[in-house]
Every structure is written in structure tokens, then in C-alpha cells.
Amino acid sequence: MLFVQLLLGGVQNGALYALTAAGFALIFGATKVFHVAHGSAFTLAGYVFLYGWTHNWNSLLSSLAAVAVAVAFGVGMERLVYRPIQRHEGSFFTVFVAAFGVSIVVQNLVGVFAGRGFASIDTPLSNASEVLPELFLADVFWVAILVALVMFVALTLFLSRTNAGVALRALAQNPDLLRAYGLSSSRLSMLAFALGSALVAPAAILTAMTTGLNEAVGNHVMLLSMASTIVGGVGSLRGAALAGLLLGVAESVVLVFLETQWASAASFLVLFGFILFKPSGMFGAAVAK
Amino acid sequence: MTGAKAEPSSPAANPQDLSAGANPQGSSAAANPQDAAAAPALALEATGLAAGYGGREVLQDVSLTLAPGEGLCLIGHNGAGKSTLLRVLFGLHRPAAGEIKVFGRKLAAHTPAALGAAGVALVPEGRGVFPDLTVLEIFGLALWSAGVPKGERAARIDDVLELLPRIKEFTKRTAGTLSGGQQQMVSIARALLTRPKVLLLDEPSIGLAPKLFQDLIEPIARLRAERGVAILLVEQNVREAFAVSDRVIVMRSGQMIFEGAPAELSDHTKLMELF
Numbered sequence: 001m002l003f004v005q006l007l008l009g010g011v012q013n014g015a016l017y018a019l020t021a022a023g024f025a026l027i028f029g030a031t032k033v034f035h036v037a038h039g040s041a042f043t044l045a046g047y048v049f050l051y052g053w054t055h056n057w058n059s060l061l062s063s064l065a066a067v068a069v070a071v072a073f074g075v076g077m078e079r080l081v082y083r084p085i086q087r088h089e090g091s092f093f094t095v096f097v098a099a100f101g102v103s104i105v106v107q108n109l110v111g112v113f114a115g116r117g118f119a120s121i122d123t124p125l126s127n128a129s130e131v132l133p134e135l136f137l138a139d140v141f142w143v144a145i146l147v148a149l150v151m152f153v154a155l156t157l158f159l160s161r162t163n164a165g166v167a168l169r170a171l172a173q174n175p176d177l178l179r180a181y182g183l184s185s186s187r188l189s190m191l192a193f194a195l196g197s198a199l200v201a202p203a204a205i206l207t208a209m210t211t212g213l214n215e216a217v218g219n220h221v222m223l224l225s226m227a228s229t230i231v232g233g234v235g236s237l238r239g240a241a242l243a244g245l246l247l248g249v250a251e252s253v254v255l256v257f258l259e260t261q262w263a264s265a266a267s268f269l270v271l272f273g274f275i276l277f278k279p280s281g282m283f284g285a286a287v288a289k
Numbered sequence: 290m291t292g293a294k295a296e297p298s299s300p301a302a303n304p305q306d307l308s309a310g311a312n313p314q315g316s317s318a319a320a321n322p323q324d325a326a327a328a329p330a331l332a333l334e335a336t337g338l339a340a341g342y343g344g345r346e347v348l349q350d351v352s353l354t355l356a357p358g359e360g361l362c363l364i365g366h367n368g369a370g371k372s373t374l375l376r377v378l379f380g381l382h383r384p385a386a387g388e389i390k391v392f393g394r395k396l397a398a399h400t401p402a403a404l405g406a407a408g409v410a411l412v413p414e415g416r417g418v419f420p421d422l423t424v425l426e427i428f429g430l431a432l433w434s435a436g437v438p439k440g441e442r443a444a445r446i447d448d449v450l451e452l453l454p455r456i457k458e459f460t461k462r463t464a465g466t467l468s469g470g471q472q473q474m475v476s477i478a479r480a481l482l483t484r485p486k487v488l489l490l491d492e493p494s495i496g497l498a499p500k501l502f503q504d505l506i507e508p509i510a511r512l513r514a515e516r517g518v519a520i521l522l523v524e525q526n527v528r529e530a531f532a533v534s535d536r537v538i539v540m541r542s543g544q545m546i547f548e549g550a551p552a553e554l555s556d557h558t559k560l561m562e563l564f
Contacts, residue, residue, distance in 0.1 A: 163433035166426050173419045179381055180413045182405040182434045
């Protein structure tokens with residue numbers, strides 16, 4: 001039963017990883033910006049929700065504030081950090097270092113204002129009950145699965161059925177050509193950042209209700225998002241989401257055999273496995289040598 | 290996400306009104322493009338254009354006019370500046386100097402969106418399609434970016450499919466799975482969906498067999514004759530291009546070195562001299 005318990009826990013975490021990974025993959029796929037500060041949007045959204053909850057805000061208001069902060073952070077990064085670098089034809093490395101710097105600043109600011117160490121909230125959704133002998137499950141498990149599914153389906157429909165969504169797919173393929181169509185690639189980039197960042201908010205809120213947050217939680221989220229993008233296949237949202245789920249399960253199930261501190265290593269073992277044996281990932285195009 | 294859509298910025302020009310500035314005879318305006326007293330405002334008028342990349346000068350003091358309904362062919366060897374000129378005319382590349390007027394008016398912002406609203410469309414060099422989008426998605430994107438009302442979009446597509454009926458066979462396929470000729474057809478159809486009054490084509494024959502190119506040129510010639518669309522065609526395939534042109538400009542090293550009627554270049558020796 002321990003295995004099933006860990007498996008279900010992994011599915012719950014994996015559903016949240018799937019959301020953050022899909023957000024990262026959406027941003028990277030559409031704009032080709034390696035948004036290393038994606039995890040900071042997660043941290044900020046989680047702590048804003050915590051702040052609202054502990055200050056007796058309505059839970060809907062707290063959630064909306066979390067989404068708004070994540071979106072504002074993502075759009076702000078695109079406008080104030082990435083775009084100026086791109087305007088001056090900065091390299092991939094410049095973008096990486098700038099984003100990494102911002103994420104360190106965010107981590108420290110959160111530590112200063114919200115305090116260091118773990119913080120979590122106890123909601124009715126967080127309380128586990130025994131559903132089968134020795135098998136405990138909280139309502140948040142179902143909420144996480146449902147939210148991830150709804151968000152992913154909504155995102156897929158948006159990208160396939162709306163003009164703005166189709167334009168985002170076009171942006172991923174050829175931003176120069178998009179200009180010949182009379183569309184603004186910079187506005188579409190902003191949309192990609194807004195949507196991709198919004199996807200981390202539900203995951204951050206649900207994490208605050210379960211395992212809790214600390215000021216460095218964004219680093220883990222970021223690494224998992226990057227790993228999921230590679231494992232899923234660069235350019236594939238479906239791949240990133242499935243890979244997020246897979247890594248969540250791997251992190252949890254490995255605890256059957258190993259100590260807790262090896263959980264994160266499991267994700268990276270999966271990543272290395274893919275890099276060695278299937279570098280194009282689950283759904284990515286073949287990688288040129 | 291309406292923020293990404295093109296902002297209509299030209300109240301004077303209505304891209305849906307094909308008769309505005311159009312010439313039912315197709316080429317009479319072209320026959321006497323200098324006859325400014327009788328003709329409506331020039332569809333395009335560029336004066337003293339200079340442009341380059343980095344420190345490299347690609348266009349030097351280029352001036353040209355394009356009358357409504359006229360067919361103008363731009364030829365020259367590789368690197369002559371033809372494609373750069375089209376990119377400048379369509380607002381994809383900022384000129385270092387010069388002025389461009391569209392239907393007698395200098396646009397407040399010379400951007401592709403503003404030009405689209407003013408009735409100018411570009412068929413870019415290469416295949417102007419997104420390989421992972423279906424043909425219908427590409428058409429939808431073009432109509433959306435041009436701000437065409439939803440209720441009018443199906444009629445626009447039908448209209449273009451009437452002109453290029455072979456596209457009906459593959460509207461649901463992704464562009465990346467189409468042949469070069471089919472992709473070029475889709476690219477031209479995409480530009481026509483906006484019902485342009487000026488169509489800029491950048492080497493549509495690249496990578497196509499001569500017969501395929503003829504098949505593409507034929508509807509363009511028809512469009513000009515029937516709807517008075519002005520055509521500015523950058524082309525290497527001189528014989529077919531001349532068939533739809535009233536006037537030819539030859540470019541070399543970023544400058545115009547010849548301007549005249551295609552008949553003046555019918556002597557092969559003269560053409561070779563210019564190249």
C-alpha cells in the first residue's frame with residue numbers, strides 16, 4: 001500500500017509540475033526565451049496567496065491576486081528584461097544570466113518580507129482521510145488533478161480554436177513571417193508570457209495548501225520545468241505536461257527504495273536517461289547532430 | 290487577445306473596396322502612368338529611399354512609382370537590393386532615408402499593419418506559410434490580422450478559392466505537408482484574402498518549375514485585369530514576369546539602372562548588358 005500511497009502523491013505533485021512545465025514550454029516554444037525566472041512567478045504567486053489567506057481575504061480574491069502577480073511578473077520580465085536584451089541583440093547567455101539574477105533577487109526579497117523557512121496553510125482541502133486501509137487521500141488530490149486537466153484542455157483549445165492561439169503557434173514557427181501578416185510579434189510574446197506565467201498560479205496555490213512553500217521553492221519548480229520541457233520534447237506542450245507528471249511520479253515512487261533526499265535526483269535520472277537515449281524527448285522532433 | 294491585431298489606420302483606404310482606385314481595363318493606367326492629371330493618386334510612390342543592414346548600404350537613392358492597376362516588374366541579380374526594397378516598401382525594414390506614400394498619403398506609421406489597412410499586401414520571399422498550421426488556419430490568421438469581420442470571412446475565402454480553385458483540395462492539410470507550388474499558392478491566396486489594391490510579390494517563382502509558376506502568374510494577371518490590383522513583382526524569371534508587367538525596373542548594387550517597357554528589353558543582348 002506504501003507504493004500506491006506514494007504513486008498517488010506523485011500523481012498529485014506531477015499534475016502541478018505539469019502545469020508549471022506547460023507554462024515554461026509555452027513561453028519557450030513561442031518566444032524562444034529561456035525564461036529561467038519562471039520559478040519566481042511560482043514563488044510570488046504562492047506567497048501572495050498565503051498572504052491573502054492569512055489576512056482573511058476571500059479565497060477567490062487570494063487566488064486572483066496570485067494569478068495577477070504571476071502574470072504581472074511574467075509580462076514585466078518580458079518587457080523590462082528580455083526585450084531590452086533582445087533589442088541589443090544580447091546572447092542566449094545574457095538572457096540566462098539576467099533571468100537567473102532576477103530569480104535570486106526575488107528569492108531574497110521573499111525571504112526578507114515573508115520570512116525564511118517553510119510556510120503553508122491548512123485548508124479543509126488539505127486534510128487527508130483514510131479512503132482504503134493505510135491509504136490516505138486529501139481532497140486537494142482531486143482538485144490538483146481536476147485543475148491540471150481543466151487548465152490543460154483550456155490551453156489546448158485556446159491554441160487550436162482561437163485566432164490569438166493560432167497566432168501564438170505561428171509565432172513559435174516564424175516570428176518574421178508573422179510581421180508580414182501584419183501581426184505584432186512583441187504583443188504576442190507578451191501574451192505567451194502572460195499565459196505561461198498564469199499557469200503556475202494554480203500550482204503554487206495548491207502547493208501552499210499541501211507541501212508548503214519556502215523562498216527557494218521556485219528553483220525546484222524551474223529545474224523541473226526545464227527538465228520536463230526536455231523530457232517531453234522541446235516545442236511540445238503535451239510532452240512537457242506529460243513529462244511533468246512523469247517526473248512527479250518518479251520523485252515520489254523512488255522513496256519506496258531510497259531516502260527522501262534522493263527524490264529530486266530521480267527527476268534528473270529520468271532527464272539524463274532521455275538525454276542519452278532519446279534526446280528529442282517524448283514528442284519532440286528529431287534532434288540534429 | 291485583440292491587442293495583437295492590426296490596428297486599422299487608414300480611413301482613406303478601404304481594402305474591401307476593390308473598385309476604389311481600380312482600373313477595370315487593368316492596364317490603361319499603366320500605359321500612361323505619368324498622366325497624373327487624369328489618373329487617381331499613385332498606389333505607391335517612393336522617393337529617395339536608402340537602406341542597409343549594419344553599416345552596409347543596400348539601397349541608394351531609389352525612387353519608384355506604381356499606378357493603380359499597373360504591373361511593375363523589378364529585376365536584377367542577387368544582392369541588387371530588390372527584396373530589401375520590397376521589405377522597406379512594406380514596412381518590414383526601416384529606411385535610412387526617403388519617403389513612401391500610399392495612395393498619395395504618407396502613413397502615420399509605415400508598418401505592415403498600417404499598410405495592410407491601406408490596401409497593400411506582401412507575398413514574402415520563400416514560402417510565406419507556417420508549416421504546422423493548416424491552410425484554413427493560415428487563412429483565418431490573415432483575416433483576423435486584417436480585422437475582417439467574422440461574418441465576412443467565409444465569403445472572402447470563397448472568393449479567393451474561386452481564383453485559386455486548386456487550394457480547395459488541401460485546405461485541411463498543414464502547410465508543411467504541401468508541395469512548393471501549393472505552398473506558394475497558399476501564400477498568394479493569404480495575401481489576396483485582405484483584398485489588396487497593391488500586391489507586392491517577392492520572387493514567387495523560387496523553387497518552382499516554370500509551368501507551376503505560369504499557373505500562379507495566370508490568376509495574378511487575371512486579378513490585375515479584372516480587379517485593377519497593382520502588382521509589384523520582384524522576379525528572376527524574366528519571361529513570365531514580363532507577361533504581367535507594363536513597366537520594368539532593373540536594379541544593380543542598390544540602384545535603379547534602367548526603367549522602361551518590357552519590350553525595350555526584348556533584345557536579349559541589352560538585358561544581358563544590364564545584368
